[in-house]
Structure formats: C-alpha cells, structure tokens
Amino acid sequence: MNFARDNWAGATPEVMAALARANDGFAPAYGGDALTGRVKQLFAALFEREVEVWFTATGTASNSLGLAALSRPGGLIFCSSEAHIHVDEWGATEFQSGGMKLIPMPQADGKVSAADFATTLRRFPEGGRFGTPVALSLTNATECGTVYAPGEVAELAGMARERGLAVHMDGARFGNAVAALGASPAAATWQAGVDFLSFGGTKNGCWAAEAIVVFAPDKLGDLAARRQRAGQTLSKARFVAAQFEAYLTDGNWLRWAGHANLMAERLRAGLRASSRARLGWESTANEVFAVLSSESLGHIRAAGGSLHEWPVEALAAPLAEGEVLVRLVTSWATQADEVERFLSMV
C-alpha cells in the first residue's frame, strides 16, 4: 500500500531495457551522441514542432533554470500559492535567478482563476513598487491533483502575454495531465501559449529523466550556459536519452500515466462511496486527497501503508475532531489490489 509518493516507484522494465541497449560502446559526452539527437527528434514529433530540449537532473533544476533564464533585477513571477516552485524548492528559483520574487496567487484545488490572475496583474503594474512582472508559472497536473484544460491555460497565458510575460508550465506530472485531458501535448502547451515546459519523466517510470522543453527560445537567454554552470549537464547524456527513448516510444508515457490516473480514480470512487471517509476535494490526475479518521490512518500504517498527511489549510472547511487529511499518490507501479486493500481498510 504505497501511496506516499510517485517517486518511491522504480523504473519501468522498458526504461531498464532502453538503458541496457544504450550501454553499448562509446558515445560522445555532454549530449553530442546520436541517441540524444534521436530523442530530441522524438520530442519534436511529440509536440508537432521544433523544440529545444535540455536534459536536467531534477524537476527543481528544470523549473529554476528555465525561470532564471528570464531573470531581470526586480523581476516577479506569478504562481499559485501551492506551486511547487514556491512551496517545495527551498528558494531554488530565487537563487538561480539572482533574487527574483515569487508572487503567490490564491488558488482553488491547486488552480489559479482568471479573475484572481487579473486582480494580481492590476496590483503589479510594470515597473511598480514591487518590481517588474516577468512570468506566469502554472503547474499541470497541479500540486492538488487537478488539471488545467487547454482552454484554461490559453486564457491565463493570453492575459500573461498581453502584459509581456513569459509563460512557464511545471510539468513534473505532465504525463498525468495529458493522459487525464486526452488533449495533445501541443494543445496543452504551446498552442495554449506556453513558452517553456519542465517535462518530467522521473515520477512516471524513469530513474532520473527531466528536460526543459523550450517553445520560445528567443525568450530564454543562455539556457545552455546556465545549465552547464549549475552542474546540470550530465556527461553521459545517453543515459537520460535512453530513458526518454523508452518513455516516448509507443505512447509508453501516457500508458504509464494513464494507469496511475486509473488507480487514483479507483481510490476516488471508493472514497466517494465510503461512509467512513471522503474526498478532500475532487481531483483528476494521480493525486488523491482524502479525509480519514485518525483511527483508519493508524490501522493503515500499522499494516505497512505509506501515505503522507497534508496541511489542512488546503481544505475549504475545517476538519472534525479526529479527522486527518491525507494525500495518496499513485504511479505506474501501483497495483489494483493495493488500492482494494486500502479501501477495505478505510
């Protein structure tokens, strides 16, 4: 009953096989190898256009280096108050960017509304007291397991672009978002106004496969040099490339993410039907937020279940005495019988 994090799972057999295939003889380092070249073509095909692809070691690296490439003194980045870049990355973007400021916006179930973004834009005019707006960062799937539809992204991105802001998408769980939406990767990103995407494979079946996918390279200055200086240029690049080769071949990534989403949906269905627990809020991707009794939680943990409590501030209504809010994360490796077992223990 492993619902703690999607990165507690290992790598898929396909990824392991691709690594083994790639481990043949010598290949130029730092991305000059043929496999890295082929994988970049896979990305171009996936997004139906030319893209720049820069591998990194972690999602935090992708987010912070990409945003830092927009760096301006006094620069402001707008994001949800639950955004991973704001809440979980220990000031990575502030550091890499030489001190840009993240401006958290109100959110509901992880998503920022057009109305709240409009209010924020009015509060932060170009060259105002706070500084200069430079970017909007959206996470998809969000940190709350919800998903922005392409139209929602397009509305927010359109407002950002009108003000001259770049648009970033944190896609640590981009696969889960795309699998949930049924939209094309292109529709979910650049066609909706996204300038660059942190494309994450690690949480969805890879070992360590992350990339910054850039649709608007003219907006991001010296990204290659920033990556190099940050110690994010893996010398044996084919090791990342091999993972992405498996990831992007035959729609594997969507199959794995779809499985995770399905397992999450079964959890949600069970919790909706339960009289002893309930959903904290509705979600769509592979994160489920549930209100349990402390007692249930104790039983589950005693039985070896892994899952994390979640800050109750995220809930619209306060919990009753003896209730706890928990987060359940599914992955490519989640087994249906674990889900059943969990629900039976609730």
Added chain:
Amino acid sequence: MNFARDNWAGATPEVMAALARANDGFAPAYGGDALTGRVKQLFAALFEREVEVWFTATGTASNSLGLAALSRPGGLIFCSSEAHIHVDEWGATEFQSGGMKLIPMPQADGKVSAADFATTLRRFPEGGRFGTPVALSLTNATECGTVYAPGEVAELAGMARERGLAVHMDGARFGNAVAALGASPAAATWQAGVDFLSFGGTKNGCWAAEAIVVFAPDKLGDLAARRQRAGQTLSKARFVAAQFEAYLTDGNWLRWAGHANLMAERLRAGLRASSRARLGWESTANEVFAVLSSESLGHIRAAGGSLHEWPVEALAAPLAEGEVLVRLVTSWATQADEVERFLSMV
C-alpha cells in the same frame, strides 16, 4: 580508438546489474531508502571513519556546492591554473558561492608546488585587498594526468590549515589516483588534511554517480540545503546508490581505474619508445599527453580515432612546425588492441 574522454564509455556490467537489483518495488525517495543507507556505510568503511555523503548529479555540482558551503563575502579559493573548477565549469563555483574568486596558482604538469603555494599565501593575507582566503582546492588525479602523493597533499594541506583554510579535493578521477598511488583512500584524503572530497564515479564506469564526501562537516554550512536548492537532490536516490554499491563492492572501482591506468601506461610506453612521437610530459593516471605530427593525427582520425588536441600553453617547450599536442584518455572500457592499433598508426 576512443581516447577522447573517459565519459564516452558507458556503464560497467556490474553497475547495470546493481541497477537492475535495486529496481525492485517501492523505496523512500530523496535518500531515505535502505540502499542509500547501506551505501553510506560502504563509504564509511572505505574511508575508515564516519563521513557525510551527499549524492549529486555531476562533478561540477559536487565541486561548486562543496566550495560554496564555505562561502564568505570576498572569499578566495586557491587552485591550480589548470584546475577544472577554474578552467572548465563556466563559473559554477563563483555562481554557487555568491561570487567567491578563484585564484589560479602556477602549476607544473597539473601540480601545485609548496613553494608556489607559500608565495601565494604571502600575497593574499587574511583581510587583504583582494579578499579573504577560505580554501585550497587540489585535483587528484590532476587535469594533466599526474598524481599527488599523500605526503604532497599533506604538505599543502598543512600550509592551508595553518592559515585557517579548508581543503577540498576534486576527485573526478579519484579512483585513478588511488589506483596509481596504491595508497588507501584515507591516506590520500583526510589523513593528509583534506576536509571534503568530490568523489566521482561517472568517469570510471558509472552512469551518473557523484558524491560530496565530507570529513569535516562542521566546516561546510547547510550543505544539504544547498544541494536541495540547486536541484541536485535526485528523488530516486537508490538509482545513484545502486551504482555506488557496484562501484565500491569487491574493489571494483580500483580494478576499473587500474585497467584505465594500465592502458594509459601502455600508451606512454609506446610513445616513449617511438621515434615519431613523444610524451608532452610524464603522467601516471589515465590521461596521456602526446606530441604527434599533424600527419599522424590526420591518419588516426581518418581511421575513426577519437582524441582531442590540447592547448600548447601547457607545454614547457614550444612545438616544432607540424607538431600537435593531443590528450588521450583511457577508461575501464579501453581495449588493449585499440592501444596497439593507435601506437601502430603513430
């Protein structure tokens, strides 16, 4: 005939096997897993004492984060004028440390002498015009393929410590140094006064396995937080741990490094005996610097040989017309017959 870089080789079969073994079920992320714990014990055993071990994605990350943890405004770091941190990392240490300055020192065949270090220390008194000395950084094996003996490290480190400086060792090729020296890892590092070591596995048979090994944790502030903020905390830590497990088991790392050194020695022996080429200087580890005729170089490349030309400033005497200086790097994967073929083509 692949002598371009040691990171053009892939991973050893042992590393691949360890990865496969580690890929079993769920494991806590961010280093909380059992395998990472066991590997830290392997490091402690290797160095015959308690150590802190922080995995990173690259050697540049290890060097720059470790040195940045010593950061002081106006801080100075002394290194060889050929040091990788100075010459090849695009200002990584300057960036991570908030602007510390690297002070390159004269070197001979990659090594700094005690006399030159003494002169430098006199030129840079504590609180002088330039700033405040904070660290000495040595590379072992050096960027020129030579090796510091434990006594040489101890002399330099002793001078540094007398002045209150921390001592860093860039061990991107630490395995090649230890294999060449026949000394214990402890003797080559903390017993000689080294405070922290960038311990590299990538160039010697791993995919991406680097660690900062800390002998004096009280000197390095907030290293874990720095690593996190830099996007260097790989979430599926067991993937790094598995590589190091294979690396450190049964002396594999020294066997692989020893093989690379042996192949380099055969190149050196052949070049010493050659009437049509010569060594640029004597080295001991897995890098060989040779003076060839441009004609030979052309033939070798035409036959598919990979190798890099090297800046001639490194040579004591100028080249003759039609000569070039090249670097040859061997690895765990270098075949003896490639060496023979190369020598025969010279």
Added chain:
Amino acid sequence: MNFARDNWAGATPEVMAALARANDGFAPAYGGDALTGRVKQLFAALFEREVEVWFTATGTASNSLGLAALSRPGGLIFCSSEAHIHVDEWGATEFQSGGMKLIPMPQADGKVSAADFATTLRRFPEGGRFGTPVALSLTNATECGTVYAPGEVAELAGMARERGLAVHMDGARFGNAVAALGASPAAATWQAGVDFLSFGGTKNGCWAAEAIVVFAPDKLGDLAARRQRAGQTLSKARFVAAQFEAYLTDGNWLRWAGHANLMAERLRAGLRASSRARLGWESTANEVFAVLSSESLGHIRAAGGSLHEWPVEALAAPLAEGEVLVRLVTSWATQADEVERFLSMV
C-alpha cells in the same frame, strides 16, 4: 504643501554646519577617521551599550545587507505584507542574500499581531517544505504611520527568539517612532529583543546618513565584508559621520522627528474634525492616511500640493464613489501654515 515624501526635504542647518566643520584638512578614509570614531561613541551612548555601527548609503542597503548577513540556503524572513523590504525594494534582500524568501504576514495598519505571527510560525517549521526560518523583520515606525510599543516588539521578538530567529528592525523612521513613543532607543530595540537596526537619518534631516546598528554581532556574519563588496563603504566616511554628529547631538534627531510628528498630528486632528474628509486609519508618526474626495485632491494639486495616492487595498472598508485614499508625509521642514492651508482646502 509638500506632503509627498519626507525625503523631498533637504538637510537641516545643523547638518550643513556639521559638514562644514568636518571639511577641514585631511582625514583617513573608509571610516578610520577620528570623527567616525566619535560618532560611534555617540551611538553607544544613545543605545546605552556597546554597538557595532556600519554606515551605508541607503535604507535599502541597510536592510538588505543586514538581513543577508543571516543568509542560509532556503532561508525565510517573516515580515508584514506592507513591509518596505517586501514591497518597495525590488528584491534587494532576495538578491543580497542569495535568494532568501520573504514571507509576508497579515497586518493591520502596518502592524503584525502576535496571533498572526504565531500562526505563521506554525506553518513554517524548521526545515519544513518551504525552507528554514531565519529572521523576523519589523518596521518601526511602520509603513502605515503606526508605531510598535516596546512591549509589542518584545512579545514578537520573544516568539522569534524562541524559534531561534534573529530580529531585525527597519528604522527608516526610527526617530519618528521614538519621538512618538517617548521610550528610550534602548527600550525600543535591544531591550525588547532586537538584534540589529537599520537606523535612518536621511528622511529626518540628513542628506544621506544611514547605518546598520548591530546589537548581536555574533549573529551577523562578515557584515563589513558584505558592505564593502556591495559598494556601500563610502570612502569619505566623515561626510556621513558629520551628519550623524549633528543628528545625535543635543537630541536634535528627536526634536526634528517630534516636529514632523506634531505636524502630522495637526493634519490628523483637522481630518478627524472634517466633514468632507476622514482618516483612513489612525496613525501616530509622521505619515497620515486620509480619504478625500477626488475633487478636493484636484484642488489641492492645482494649488501646487504634492501628495501621493495610496493603494486602497490597505483600507478595511471600500471607498465610496468619488473618494480617494492619499498618504501625507510630514518632515522636519514641514511648516505649520502649510498644514493649515491644506486643511482649509480639504
């Protein structure tokens, strides 16, 4: 009718006279002169204890360098959502500190309550997801013209210290606060738990006289070096020292600040009594926030009055149609008849 900013006023005659006196012959640069030495003694006498005093060029420099001296990776600084460091300094503290994050807290009329600070401390545990709390920063007098009493500072500072946080006071208008409180400078700062103070003279009768006054030098690392590196070490230090000599002699600073406060109080009294305008909220120091009709504002500006509109978000209740919120700032140079004229035009 100059109510735009207190730094639209020039320097007092006493400051000009002190500059003229100090301009005699040669004196060591960078703070080694006798006058700077004497002025540091004046600071010690003023605060009734030993203090470190570091002159800077601006309040932004004092705030950001002092806070940066506490810098830790992932560090968090708590401040009011109206704090100058957050709202007006274009990321100075984020930049100087290498990316620390400011966490704005709710405030009422510029002041943070103990209850809100307690809630914030619970949300941000040591080593939590967001990072590591390192400091509390309070402004006195606040950006809203209100004043923290020593007991209020002591309560907040005590909570901060229990958590191991350093306590900073932004005293850009410290003179106005002390004059309003009638408390001793010692009581308002270190006796209440403040570790370091941005001590501002510029807004209160100097040309450019700012200092970081440090009560707990062991907490602030390398402040002198930070100041030097930031280009904040004025070479002809006696020019700053002379201003502070005039400032701190014969209680001049409190007389000037007291005058500014008195002029503000007359404005407040007149606005309280007015049927055509009202106070936005009650304040105590030299900033007055008033709700006027747009019509009045137009008349005043047409008559040469200088004053700024203020963001209405600061108000508890929304404005009526045709109303505006304005800020009025008085200084040592404000004339009583200007105040009368302003009130008569309202």
Added chain:
Amino acid sequence: MNFARDNWAGATPEVMAALARANDGFAPAYGGDALTGRVKQLFAALFEREVEVWFTATGTASNSLGLAALSRPGGLIFCSSEAHIHVDEWGATEFQSGGMKLIPMPQADGKVSAADFATTLRRFPEGGRFGTPVALSLTNATECGTVYAPGEVAELAGMARERGLAVHMDGARFGNAVAALGASPAAATWQAGVDFLSFGGTKNGCWAAEAIVVFAPDKLGDLAARRQRAGQTLSKARFVAAQFEAYLTDGNWLRWAGHANLMAERLRAGLRASSRARLGWESTANEVFAVLSSESLGHIRAAGGSLHEWPVEALAAPLAEGEVLVRLVTSWATQADEVERFLSMV
C-alpha cells in the same frame, strides 16, 4: 605631508557652496528633481552627445553594477592584473553579476598592451572551456598612475568590439587622466569605443559623487533596476547632483585634477633628481611610485607624513636591501610646500 590617498582630502569650497545652494526647500526624491535634470545636461554637454547618467554612492558600485548589467552565465571580463575591480573590490563584480569571472591580463605600469590582449582573446574563444567573453575593462588613469591615450584605448576597444565585447572604463580618476591627456572627454571615451564609464568625483574634490555614464544603453540591461536593487539609488539625489554641478561648472574638475597632477609631477621631478631615491616607474597622473630607503620612510613618517608602501611585485627589478616601494597620491588639496617638505626629507 598627506600622500596616503586622494580620498583623505575633504570637499572643495565650490562643492560645499553648491550643496548649500541646493539645500533650499523641497525637491522630488530619487532623481526627479530639477537640479538632477540640469546636471544630466551638463554631462551631455561634457561628452558632446546624449548620455545616460546614473548616480551611485561609490566607485565600486559603479564598476560592479555597470559590468553586472552585461551579465551572462559563464561570462568573462578581461582586465589588467592590477585593475581595481580585480584587486580591491572584494568580489563586487563577481557578486553583482551572479558569478562572472575576471580574467587578469599582464600589464606594464598598469597598462595592458594590444599584444597581450590579442593573446588573451585567442586563449578565450567565444563559448570556450572557460566561458564566454563579455567585456573589456580598462582603468584610466590606471592604478599605477599612468594614462591611456585615446589612440591606445581605441586600439584595445576596437579589438574588443570585433569580438562582440562591451568596453568599460573605470574612471575613478578620470579627471586626472583627462587633465593629463589634454584630450576631450569624448575623445577619451566613446569616440575611442568605450560603452560606459564609471565617472568618479569623490577622489577629486567631492564628498560622494559617482556616476555610471552610459554611451551604449542598449548594451546594459535594466541598469536602473539593478541600481535600485543594490541600494544605490540615493533618495535625496540633489545632494549628488549639487556636487556634480560644482564639479562640471567652469572646468572646475579639470582644474582640481590638474593641480593634483602638477603636485605629482613636482614629486616626480624631485625624485628623478634625487640621489637617495628614485621613481619606481614613470607615471603621468596623480599617483607617484617611489623607491626610498627604509630610513627615509621612517623619518617622513616620524614627521607626520602619510603614505603607503606598495607591493614590490609591481616593480620590474627587485629592490636592494633597505629599500621600500611607496605610493604617493596627490589631490586638489595637496599643498606645494608639503611636496617641497617631502622632497627635502628624502
């Protein structure tokens, strides 16, 4: 006998008078005042073209902010090995620029030769191992009291521009250079290819008057925001403007600098003629480097003389036993009889 530093002198009477004149009534802060506007016109007239002028508090601030505005990851700045930005500013440029690297070049008597710059440019190709060249920084007058003629600047700047580098001039003693050259400020700067100038008034008769004068504003990104974020925007800007008004009126600045140069020339003439001392090297501006006997130095200091010893590395030939190298700096305030007294004591 004050020859320690030119910033041990105070401000000229003209500067004090201008400050008194400017201290009349209210004026907009942060540079919006009429006097600042007029002074910017004085700069435009001085340089015979439109310029951007940004006041700062110190020369270190001007240098580091200007160069930081060129910041690129992995960026390299070429300067003399004696350059103040490299030797005396505690990593200010490295810090402000987020870690750019200064590359010191060989120099003779403070000046870089075209041949040495050419060699350096070859060693550091665009995108090479070290990083990316972004700027050439020249000091005029140099740190060794010598002066670049416009033709010399033009030759170096031309080579820089061919490679796409920006050209900075550190003009902490620009007045001394222009007075010595007899060239126009325009000829000495932008007409010779200089893109921006750190224009110093402090060492030449002001209290604290420094400015970044920008000839190529399109090359320097967001300089105003950088200055603000660095706490270098003095709120009562008219206080700086007043100093520059006096400085630039009636050729005062060149008169003051000319006097300093003349006093230095008398020192040089006396030393050239002396049998008991000699010049370390020939200089032209207001810094004189002399070889004295330790005995003479002792006498002079015993008689109250202020002067600094200088690192002997700057000399072509080693000193004899009992000799010392000293630096003598003259200023607007140096008296002819002090010079005579000094020479008589040698």
